[in-house]
Amino acid sequence: MEQSKVNQVCKMLVQLARPKNILQLPGTSSDSLNALYDLLPEDGQIVVCVSSFGQHSPCKDSAWEKKIHWEVGVTEEILKKLVARGQQYDMVFIDATEKNPINYYNLIMSSNMLRMNGVICVQNLSANETRSQEHINDEMGFTAKKMTDVINAEARLEQVDLPVDWGVIIAKRIPVSHVTETTKGILADNVFRGLKGRSVLDRLRLDGKVAYVTGGGQGIGRAFAHALGEAGAKIAVIDMVLEKAEAVAHELHIKGIKSVAMAADISKEEDVKRVVDTILVNWGRIDIACNNAGINMNSASEETALEEWDKTFNVNLRGLFLCCQAAGRVMLSQGYGKIINTASMASLIVPHPQKQLAYNTSKAGVVKLTQTLGTEWIDRGVRVNCISPGIVDTPLIHTDALKPLVECWLSQIPAGRLAEVTDLQAAVVYLASEASDYMTGHNLVIDGGQSLW
Template structure:
């Protein structure tokens, strides 16, 4: 049961670092480690080894064993060592019926071992109701009662107790009251830097909940990554691609994550396709807030051999199509007084990659930068921000490594 609860908490708060204090009976450390991201870590500290696992090497045999750091020995010493290593944790799990649980809790709180939104889970805080009985002499019950009293009287935290098995307390820092005065030696700090603009933390301000976005060229590569990123931030995402099956594949991926998505086919070089795309999005979700104009092609041919057909086809998609999308989405955004347009240019708009031969591509992407600058300048005062990014193509990363390190790989024109 404890293992399932911990795994759920890890998922809910997106925990990366976990501290387990005490006797590990009843839950599976490897199962919890499986919920962590690749850079996650569980620090397990106890007086005795874990269920016969006597060394770190034995944990390493598990598929996620590298995420587990076993610290066997006096827990107080382990906590001091973790503090000296400047560790901090998203979840701290404590067994309440340990004789030194109060000291462990106090050390964690007093020495700032908790990350900003961390949760402390304390198990066995009800002891099947025994903590509320009078004339109890059992040492474990008295220890739990003392710990509960310390937590209840700690003004730094607030808690709830879940009636799960022998009781599970969930503890977090108390929110800072808005009328709290934070004093320094020279002045009172009480501004948007401390409280956050509109009393929102920075990651909350980056959320896209309620926004509607589309991504052209969304069936693969950068466009697919755009679609996932926007969706994970909370936006509804229309995945647009020349090939409907590719768009549907990405939309399916998004739906598996619980992201509202729509798959559309469109040739962005055709005005009627672009308008149909925008109309379909508006019909489904009412508007467009974010436009990622990412569709592009590169036909790769030597300059002296580039045909007019190749030139026209490249410009029709990379520049004409991007203009049509900006214009169609921009009309909606200008009407509502809000919008974000992100165009995909290329490092090839800033340098000439060699030995790649792609005159039409380079010139079209340079046009994307100038188009973006122009629209951004025209529309910024009307609530629409137009920017472009200039990714580095893998094909010339090696050739131009020294140059790329001296050139900003993004162009953000008007914010």
């Protein structure tokens, strides 16, 4: 019963801190291991140190074994081995009533085993004054008290004592605790402390930003909507087909992302104006315009009908321009904004064997439009960039004309596979974030190397 309360605290801590690598020193029950295991990402790992397998029999389940790595032996020797391997952890659990906890703690801190912003959770301490009084005179109570004092005096940690059961101390590693003559200089340095005090990963966050994604109802646009939403932005999912936009907005909603679905044909000026006005009425601004909707039609150039040419250009270039202009006007008046257009590798090379003159030409136009707007608007705070994917496995390539070509394309791609929409997600977040503020007019090619062969 008592242990379960501490386990609950540990579990909540893992949920909040979302560590990938955890180190557990002896004293951890297999109950808490099970709880932590479920919370780790697929590629996460818990290293569990035990003196023997006496009380801790490793589970035979293979998924479990992949995440739980057992180290059996003398704790100090195990730690030295992990240090030699250069292992680092996001979270370390120490049981203060075990032997030599202070030695373990010192080794962990002095060898940088705890990552910056990593968390140490020390259990069974005398943080709980009432309980500790009962044991203060026995060896266990004495060690626990000493450990508490060491951690509370540690300048490299920010700590809090929780009087749960026997007491838990939660301590987070911080870069520099107090200003000295030596640290004064580096504390003011943007590279050391992070621009505006934010680490590079924090600078990729989009919290509070307002974004829209056209063609957000499926394929690349859907993945962009999820990525921008996961990074913290509110998302207007815009698609010609309302049901598709609604389905994606619902997915975002159940992930806790603020979202709205809107139907619009971006090749129509009145539709573009309507969605931009609606976003402004609802959310007051537009920070990120992801102009992604596009179509692909195939025909030999000598047979390409003017209708195909016009249809392709109306969506891929004219429609994209309408979106850039409408969102750009808002962003220019705000003095800040990020426009990310979806171009294509077809802007650089002539993908073959498919025949798609109108598509290739329209996408080359997207790149030139991006370069022009990118240079025209940057001094007023608006950055315009584009992403050029290679061949991405989406419904767009599942047409009768394109589907049979997959084998042929695979031989043209150094990466040996088609792109997945998830391959593009980090790029859109980067271009949408303040981390890319000096980048404009750029065509970011993500094609597994295809355009280089």
